Amino acid sequence: MHSTWTAKAGQEEEFARSWGDLARRAQEEFPGMNAQLLRDQAREDGFIGFARWPNQEQVDAWQEHDAFKAGIAHTRELAESFELRILDVAVEVGS
Secondary structure, rough: OOEEEOOOOOOOOHHHHHHHHHHHHHHHHOOOOOOEEEEEEOOEEEEEEEEOOOHHHHHHHHHHHHHHHHHHHHHOOOOOEEEEOOOOOOOOOOO
């Protein structure tokens, strides 16, 4: 899963906290998932989130979970724009 975000001006730190809270909750529910939020060095409001899931069934289950719906709604309130993509690994090098 890949998400591209532009945080609202002045909300960058709160946005990152909210995203982290949501990712931690996902990991509590689905321990095989891991996630990272990257911040653009050239634009302090630009973020890219990555979440790696063991399988599509867990992604689907998480997206139906009440904690996801509430958490993503709060995180989106702190963002100017948001795009979510579900991706498959095409090439992997290393671990």
